[in-house]
Amino acid sequence: MIRLQGVTKVYDGSTVAIREASATIQKGEFVFLVGPSGSGKSTLIRLLMREEKPTDGEIWVAGRNIAELPDWKVPYLRRSVGTVFQDFKLLPNKTVFQNVAFALEVIGRPRGMVAQQVPKVLKLVGLSSKSERFPRQLSGGEQQRVSIARAFVNRPLILLADEPTGNLDPATSVGIMRLLDRINRTGTTVVMATHDHAIVDAMRRRVMQLERGRIVRDESRGVYEGPAPAPDVAATSPNGPSRVQANGEPPAPSPGEPAESAVVAPGEPDEG
Amino acid sequence: MRAEYVIGEAATNLRRNVLLVLGAILAVFVSLFMTYMALVVNEVGRNSAARWQEGITIIAWLDGSDLADHTLITNEVASWSEVKRAQYVGKAEAFQEFQELFASNPALVREVDPNSMPASVRVELADNETHEAVVLRLSGIVGVDEVIEASQAVEDTLEASRILNTAGIVLGVALGLSAVVMISNTVRMAIYARREEIGIMKLVGASNWFVRTPFLLEGLVEGLIGGGLAVLAGWFGYRWFISNLDLGVIETEVAESFLISRGIIVLAFGAAAGAVGSLVGLRRHLQESR
Numbered sequence: 142m143i144r145l146q147g148v149t150k151v152y153d154g155s156t157v158a159i160r161e162a163s164a165t166i167q168k169g170e171f172v173f174l175v176g177p178s179g180s181g182k183s184t185l186i187r188l189l190m191r192e193e194k195p196t197d198g199e200i201w202v203a204g205r206n207i208a209e210l211p212d213w214k215v216p217y218l219r220r221s222v223g224t225v226f227q228d229f230k231l232l233p234n235k236t237v238f239q240n241v242a243f244a245l246e247v248i249g250r251p252r253g254m255v256a257q258q259v260p261k262v263l264k265l266v267g268l269s270s271k272s273e274r275f276p277r278q279l280s281g282g283e284q285q286r287v288s289i290a291r292a293f294v295n296r297p298l299i300l301l302a303d304e305p306t307g308n309l310d311p312a313t314s315v316g317i318m319r320l321l322d323r324i325n326r327t328g329t330t331v332v333m334a335t336h337d338h339a340i341v342d343a344m345r346r347r348v349m350q351l352e353r354g355r356i357v358r359d360e361s362r363g364v365y366e367g368p369a370p371a372p373d374v375a376a377t378s379p380n381g382p383s384r385v386q387a388n389g390e391p392p393a394p395s396p397g398e399p400a401e402s403a404v405v406a407p408g409e410p411d412e413g
Numbered sequence: 414m415r416a417e418y419v420i421g422e423a424a425t426n427l428r429r430n431v432l433l434v435l436g437a438i439l440a441v442f443v444s445l446f447m448t449y450m451a452l453v454v455n456e457v458g459r460n461s462a463a464r465w466q467e468g469i470t471i472i473a474w475l476d477g478s479d480l481a482d483h484t485l486i487t488n489e490v491a492s493w494s495e496v497k498r499a500q501y502v503g504k505a506e507a508f509q510e511f512q513e514l515f516a517s518n519p520a521l522v523r524e525v526d527p528n529s530m531p532a533s534v535r536v537e538l539a540d541n542e543t544h545e546a547v548v549l550r551l552s553g554i555v556g557v558d559e560v561i562e563a564s565q566a567v568e569d570t571l572e573a574s575r576i577l578n579t580a581g582i583v584l585g586v587a588l589g590l591s592a593v594v595m596i597s598n599t600v601r602m603a604i605y606a607r608r609e610e611i612g613i614m615k616l617v618g619a620s621n622w623f624v625r626t627p628f629l630l631e632g633l634v635e636g637l638i639g640g641g642l643a644v645l646a647g648w649f650g651y652r653w654f655i656s657n658l659d660l661g662v663i664e665t666e667v668a669e670s671f672l673i674s675r676g677i678i679v680l681a682f683g684a685a686a687g688a689v690g691s692l693v694g695l696r697r698h699l700q701e702s703r
Contacts, residue, residue: 190616212621219618230613247619249415291617 142168142299142330143189148198148208150184150354158184160354161198166332166347168298171325173341174334175365176351182334185351186303189332190222191215203298220248223292223300223329227307229284231276237263237287238272244291262294266320282313286320293324300324302333306340314340338365415623422627423634426603433602434635437595437690441639441683442646444588449647449679451581456667456675458574470544471536473551474559482556487534489554495547498537504530515666531558589686592639596632596690603628604694625695632691633684640683644676 143166150159159181166172174182187193188200191207199206203221210218231240238259245255263269266286276284285305292300302321306314318340325331335341341348341364348363349356358367427434473490475483483501491499502510507530515521534557538547544562551560604611614624655666 216615216618216620219616224616230609230616232610232613243613244617246418247614247617247623249620249623295617 142166142170142203143332144199144201146199146201148188148195148200150181150188150193151196157354159188159195162354162356163198164349164356164359166330168330169325169328171322171331171344171346172333173344173346173348173363173365174332174351175336175341175348178336179353180351181354182351183303184354186224186301186332186334189299189301190224191218216248220295221298223295223297225285225288225292225300225302225305227304229276229281229288229308231284231287231291233276236273236275237268237279240276240287241291241294244294248295250295258294262290265293265323266290280313281309282316285309285317289317289320289324293329297329299330299332302331304334304336306335306337311339318344341365419626419630423630426599426607426627426631427634429606430599430602433595433599437592437599437635438639438642440588440592440595441636441686442642444585444592444686445640445643445679445683446646447581447588448585448682449643449675450650451578451585452675452679453647453651453667453672454574454581455578456671458578470538471548471551471560471562473534473536473554473557474531474561475533476556476558483532483534486554486556490534490536490551493547493550495539495543496536497539500535500537502533502535504528504532507532589682592636593686593690593693596635596687597694599635600628600632600691600694601697603631628695629688629691632687632694634687636683636685636687636690637680638683639686640680643683644679647679648672648676 143164145162145164148159148162149157151157162181162185174185176182184193188195189202189207191210195208198208200208202218205218207218232243235243241262242255242259245258250258260269260272263272266289268283268286268290271279271283276287279287285308289300289305300321305321306317309317314337321331321333322344345362345364347361348358348365348367350358350363350367360367473486475486480503483503487499487501490496504527508525508527511525511530512522534551536547536551538544548560548562551557611624651672
C-alpha cells in the first residue's frame with residue numbers, strides 16, 4: 142500500500158527533515174510514527190499526502206510513485222488518502238453534517254450519494270444526534286470525530302493522522318483511538334504520528350520511531366519507548382532495522398479479532 | 414449540483430466585498446464607456462470622411478449624365494497645375510456613399526432614386542493658397558452645376574474627432590488595465606476570505622478547476638456588469654447627444670447596427686477584462702496548488 146525507498150526531504154537546501162527513509166506498509170496495517178518534535182513525523186505525513194515532494198527517493202502509494210505524480214493529479218491521490226489533524230480543520234460556519242458533506246460535494250459526488258453516505262459515517266463516529274450542531278457547540282473530542290468522519294466518508298484506502306489526540310485529554314483520546322481502530326478494521330491502512338506514550342503502549346501496533354529524520358526503529362508490536370539504538374549503528378546502517386522489519390511483515394490486525402476488543406483500556410492511560 | 418455550487422459560491426464572493434466589487438465594476442464601466450464612445454466618434458469621423466476625404470477640400474457637382482463630358486471635365490481639372498488630384502465620383506458611387514451615410518435611415522435611402530444622385534469631381538489642391546482661384550475656375554466650366562468647399566468647421570471637427578478618438582482609446586486602455594488590477598484584487602480578497610475552505614477542498618481532493626471556477630466566474634461577472642453598463646450608458650448618452658446637439662455640416666448619425674455590433678465587442682472586452690483579472694488574482698494560488 143505504501144512503500145518508501147530512500148526518501149530524503151531537505152527544506153530550503155539545508156534543513157534535512159527526512160534522511161534516506163525506507164519502509165513498506167501493507168494494506169490494512171496500523172502504524173504509529175513516534176519520535177520527538179522535529180524528528181520528521183509530520184514531514185513524513187505531508188510527504189505521504191503529497192503536500193510536499195521528496196528531495197530524493199520514491200514514495201509509492203496505492204501503486205503510484207507520488208514523487209513523480211504531476212500536480213494536476215494530486216487531487217485524485219487525495220481522494221484515496223484521508224487526513225486528520227491535531228487542530229480538526231473544521232469549517233466554523235457549517236454544521237457537522239455540512240462539514241462532512243462538503244468533502245463529497247467538492248469532489249463532485251452526486252447529491253444522492255451525499256445524502257446516503259454522510260448519515261452512515263456520522264453513525265459510525267457516534268454523532269448522528271449532533272449532525273445539525275456547529276463545531277463551536279461540540280467538545281474537542283466530538284470535533285475530532287467530525288474531522289475523522291470527513292476524512293473517512295469517501296472510504297479512502299489510507300488514513301493519515303497527524304497528532305489526532307494532541308489537543309485532547311487522555312479519556313477523550315481513548316475514544317478517538319477506538320474509532321481509528323474500528324476504521325482500521327474495515328481494511329483502511331492507518332498511519333498516525335503521535336507523542337502519546339500511553340496510546341502507543343496500550344495499542345501494541347507497529348511502531349516506527351524517527352530520530353532526526355531517520356527511521357531508527359520499526360517493530361511490529363512495539364511500544365513508544367524502545368531500546369535506543371547506538372548512535373554509531375544508526376549512522377552506519379540507517380535503514381537496516383526498518384528494512385528487515387518492514388518487508389514481508391503481515392498486517393498487524395488479524396481479521397478474526399473481535400471488533401470491540403479493548404485495545405485501549407479506558408481509565409488506564411497515564412501520561413509519560 | 415456543480416453549476417449550482419459554482420454560481421452560489423461566486424454570488425457569495427460578490428456579496429462579501431460589496432464595496433471592492435462595486436469599485437471594480439466602476440473601473441470596468443468607465444474604461445469601456447470611453448472605449449465605446451471612442452469607437453462611435455471614430456465612426457462619425459469616418460462617415461464624414463467618406464465625403465471629405467483626407468486632403469479633398471473642393472467638390473464640383475456635375476450636370477447631366479453624359480459620361481464623356483464628365484471624363485473631359487475631370488481630365489481638364491486634373492491637368493491644372495494648382496490641382497494635386499482630381500477624383501471622379503459617378504452616380505452609382507455617389508448612391509453607394511449616400512447609402513452608407515444614411516444607413517441608419519433606411520426609409521430615406523428607399524425613397525432616393527439612384528439616378529438622381531449627381532456625379533462629382535473631388536479636388537485635392539497642391540497648394541491651399543490657390544483655393545479661391547480654383548473654386549472660381551471650376552464654377553466657370555460648362556457642365557459644373559455647383560461648387561462646394563470643405564469649411565473650416567468641417568476640418569476642425571474632423572481634427573477634433575481624430576484627437577478625441579485617440580485620447581479615448583488611450584484612456585480606455587489605461588483605465589482598462591486599472592480595471593483588470595481591481596478585478597484581480599477583488600478575486601484575491603475573495604480567496605483570502607475563503608482560504609480555510611480552499612485548504613480543506615484541496616485536502617479532500619477537489620480538482621483544481623473546481624476550486625478556481627467560482628473565482629473566475631466572479632471576475633467574469635464583474636467584467637460583464639461593467640461592460641453592460643458601459644454599453645447602456647453609451648447607447649443612451651449617444652442618443653441624447655445627437656438629439657440635443659447640432660454640429661451642422663458633420664453627419665453625427667451612425668447606424669444602429671454599428672452601435673449594436675460595437676456594443677457586443679465592448680461586452681466581450683468586459684468579459685475578457687474579468688477573466689484576465691481573475692487569472693491574475695488566482696496566479697499565486699495556481700502556483701501553490703499541488
